[in-house]
Amino acid sequence: MNSQQLIDQIKKKQSVLCVGLDTDLDKVPKHLLTLEDPIFEFNKAIIDATHKYAVAYKPNTAFYEAYGIKGWQALEKTINYLNTNYPEVFTIADAKRGDIGNTSSRYAKAFFEDLGFDSVTIAPYMGKDSIEPFLAFAGKFTIMLALTSNPGAFDFQTQKVDGVELYKKVLETSKSWENSDQLMYVVGATKAEYLAEIRKIVPDAFLLVPGVGAQGGSVDDVFKYGSNANAGLLINSSRGIIYASAEEDFAETAALEAKKLQEQMAVHLQKLS
């Protein structure tokens, strides 16, 4: 997928919603647990119910690895289901990987080629040669952590390096890397006021914004400070959508929550287009 296709989908659906598939067997409705693959069945129902309101889906790999082989099988089935049934949707492997060059190439191959995700999230600590192997895959996006939504973001990310915060240094430096037009950045909605500064550094890039809902961020603030002429945003909600109900109506309830967010987004997207 290229960025124009993503932009077209955003305009069509009037949404920048990304649904986080952080699927946890302790939280899914009990009646699914008797099925052979409850993780996939849950994801499938959530995707079918919410795809009209969402432009992206983001499984966090931690939740799948926690179930070992069965978890990986569920992840494979989920991405295959998305690619087969909803090819217009942008898919994100939220993996936060990063290693020395030849090893990063392995991760890139796993997520881009074997699993077939459109994008993968990456941690920047190891620098240029840990990220460029991901950027080498044409038509794929690398979403680098910049300023995350958790309290620990203040431990290092906002510390000043030569008078400028580390996350700004990360943003600025990454612009010089090969194929940097395939970069997107993670910026937490809990720090919406920082978005205006970030937009000055990366005016054209897409920002993946977690932290709306359960973590306290607001859709309106994210648009106010972070949008560009193409929206340039993917706003993620995980728990607030997928666990809105733990009963048999979980999928319809998830759709209602997704629709609520989509309607908030549409107000801002109408202004843009």
Add this chain to the structure above:
Amino acid sequence: MNSQQLIDQIKKKQSVLCVGLDTDLDKVPKHLLTLEDPIFEFNKAIIDATHKYAVAYKPNTAFYEAYGIKGWQALEKTINYLNTNYPEVFTIADAKRGDIGNTSSRYAKAFFEDLGFDSVTIAPYMGKDSIEPFLAFAGKFTIMLALTSNPGAFDFQTQKVDGVELYKKVLETSKSWENSDQLMYVVGATKAEYLAEIRKIVPDAFLLVPGVGAQGGSVDDVFKYGSNANAGLLINSSRGIIYASAEEDFAETAALEAKKLQEQMAVHLQKLS
């Protein structure tokens, strides 16, 4: 495993060698490829041949994820084989994970409880609440990236934050975290001269040192600048050992290379004990 057991093993084997199981089907001997699980068969042969000279084994998860379900099965079989046959050996999942609190807990459960590794490597970019969930597991170690062996280490890690390099800030800050006595740190052998400074900040911690051999670091320099009264080191070699031969004699050749490194280490360890 606790650190005293690791120290005892180091004294007994006169070695701080960690063998990196970066198993790549393009590089293993051709005769293994007809077997049902060539990744595991390769690892098993390498472990059996080298365990007299090595105190730790470190599969890098990227190499296993690159083979999808089959890769995860091979990883599971490898850690089970180590835990069953060589329980004295220290095991490291080189995963370089890190996410917001509840998600990091998932990774910790996957690597410590389900797979049964003694330790896992972690990236520090997301700060305290991304690491403490790993430290919450008693009897397990969390090995945090400090100064890595790759060229990209100079992009951010050595940049000055309030007059002190970021990797030093990471080391210093981590000492205040809960259960910080269960922390170890990754410091590349390609930057051995930095080890003396690092030892001042974390005098008692174990350092996991990659980059000896193929990447150019030296065992003697690592001991010279980085050892403490208990050695306090785990020196990793991957390619230099496991791919020393691609013929039928690969395991014996790996053992010879491991023995060479162990003998270099023994010279320094005799001085210490």
